[in-house]
Amino acid sequence: MGVPDKDPREEVIQAWYMDDSDEDQRLPHHRDPKEYVSLDKLAELGVLSWLLDADNYENDEELKKIREERGYSYMDFCEVCPEKLPNYEEKIKNFFEEHLHTDEEIRYCVAGSGYFDVRDHNDLWIRVWVKKGGMIVLPAGIYHRFTLDTDNYIKAMRLFVGEPVWTPYNRPHDDLPARKGYLENFVQKKGGNQAINAAA
Ligand SMILES: CSCCC(=O)/C(O)=C/O
Ligand SMILES: [Fe+2]
Numbered sequence: 001m002g003v004p005d006k007d008p009r010e011e012v013i014q015a016w017y018m019d020d021s022d023e024d025q026r027l028p029h030h031r032d033p034k035e036y037v038s039l040d041k042l043a044e045l046g047v048l049s050w051l052l053d054a055d056n057y058e059n060d061e062e063l064k065k066i067r068e069e070r071g072y073s074y075m076d077f078c079e080v081c082p083e084k085l086p087n088y089e090e091k092i093k094n095f096f097e098e099h100l101h102t103d104e105e106i107r108y109c110v111a112g113s114g115y116f117d118v119r120d121h122n123d124l125w126i127r128v129w130v131k132k133g134g135m136i137v138l139p140a141g142i143y144h145r146f147t148l149d150t151d152n153y154i155k156a157m158r159l160f161v162g163e164p165v166w167t168p169y170n171r172p173h174d175d176l177p178a179r180k181g182y183l184e185n186f187v188q189k190k191g192g193n194q195a196i197n198a199a200a
Contacts, residue, residue, distance in 0.1 A: 009039055009051040012109070012134035018117065018125040025096055025147045026115075029127060037126050046139035046186040047118055047128065054110045054133040057157065063108070066135075072106060072159035079155045080114065080148055095146040099168035102178040103161065105144070108135035112154035119143040121187055141182025143171055 015037040018029040113131040
């Protein structure tokens, strides 16, 4: 029996459980010892991921296929750095407030890198590090947040089904249908955390 092949997506997307420290949000915040999370486990939470050719996003057949299959008709770019993002400091603060959206959050990192933190079935933070070529979908209703890493730069393609709605609903927003739907589809079915189930 050989060693199983490494998932090629892990070149650009890695995930791990976070520590509890209040240090700079842009640091990795690994636990000691490190506790990595597989991309399959992320998929159980509804978080989907792809490795794409970020140098060829304009003519990429794989991206085209994903967009067609999933109905991602809208596309724009969001560059997070003081020079390019209006109200940079306020946006950085807001991105890191724990929130959910009533639709999927789809981000394709075409340059730089950043951390998308998501809550697991037990309400623990998993840090998802997305680098150039990594694309992720966060399902509607999942609590999450975003921060730059210490390189301080990301350029992300934002995709959406139809006209985009970027509204963040800061936690708690457990009565929203999107939250209830998320729990039904990805938490209760998997026999997840009792506290989350009871609160819903
Ligand atoms: C890298 S895109 C900026 C982060 C963002 O749009 C968002 O909604 C985070 O939750
Ligand atoms: Fe978000």
